[in-house]
Amino acid sequence: MFFNSAEERIKDFNELWRDFAPEESDPLVIKNSKLMDYLINGGFFTAPASTKYHGAYPGGLYDHCRCVFDRLNNLTFENNLQWEREESPFIVGFFHDLCKCDQYKICSVHGPVHSVDENGDDIIIHPETTRYEYNSDTLLKGHGSKSVMLLSQFFPLTEEEMLCIRYHMGAYETDEWDEYDRAIKKYTNVLWTHHADMLASKVDGV
Numbered sequence: 001m002f003f004n005s006a007e008e009r010i011k012d013f014n015e016l017w018r019d020f021a022p023e024e025s026d027p028l029v030i031k032n033s034k035l036m037d038y039l040i041n042g043g044f045f046t047a048p049a050s051t052k053y054h055g056a057y058p059g060g061l062y063d064h065c066r067c068v069f070d071r072l073n074n075l076t077f078e079n080n081l082q083w084e085r086e087e088s089p090f091i092v093g094f095f096h097d098l099c100k101c102d103q104y105k106i107c108s109v110h111g112p113v114h115s116v117d118e119n120g121d122d123i124i125i126h127p128e129t130t131r132y133e134y135n136s137d138t139l140l141k142g143h144g145s146k147s148v149m150l151l152s153q154f155f156p157l158t159e160e161e162m163l164c165i166r167y168h169m170g171a172y173e174t175d176e177w178d179e180y181d182r183a184i185k186k187y188t189n190v191l192w193t194h195h196a197d198m199l200a201s202k203v204d205g206v
Helices: 006-020 032-042 060-078 088-095 098-102 144-151 159-166 174-186 189-203
Strands: 104-110 113-116 122-126 129-134
Touching (some): 006 060, 006 088, 060 088, 060 189, 088 144, 088 159, 098 144, 144 159, 159 189
Antiparallel strands (some): 113 122
16 A cells, blocks of 8 residues: 555554554553554654665655555464454564664665656656765664564553564564564464564565
8 A cells, every 4th residue: 555645644643643543542542542652753754664675765664564454464364363352463563673664774765757748848757866874863772672662652562562563674683583482472463473584575565
């Protein structure tokens, strides 16, 4: 699923959030305003998902997380996955890459390439492109672990959610293979989370 603007992404997220935590007494709803302020000001709806791979465009981070949520939600129903709480596919899917809100910075912007059609009218044959590089000035480092730390500011996570987010990179966690293996053995949804992430980035292309 792709969107044309940050405003469309924010609207989409808010609509899903209401379905996700409908009770006004739910702590996730109470903290929603603080979380939304962070997401909007932090770049969750405007940042890319990578510098040159999947979602390497403004807003690609949200599009990727939305796709991972969709994949994980579908996998949950299709395979009767059991979670410690039913909101977990939403939390894990949307926030597994929260670390990327400030992970990249714009290094160059190339304006659209113009041409003319057979009538002499101006047309755009290539849209504006934005190129990114890693931001070395971030205070918190890491990937999945950073996402867990950031998200924990707003509401408590279950251990299952923490491990799913921490190890969503799966076998790419080459430095901590043993820990990833033990996390899978304790919570099989860690593996399903990685599967959803791969489907979104490698198959869906976002």
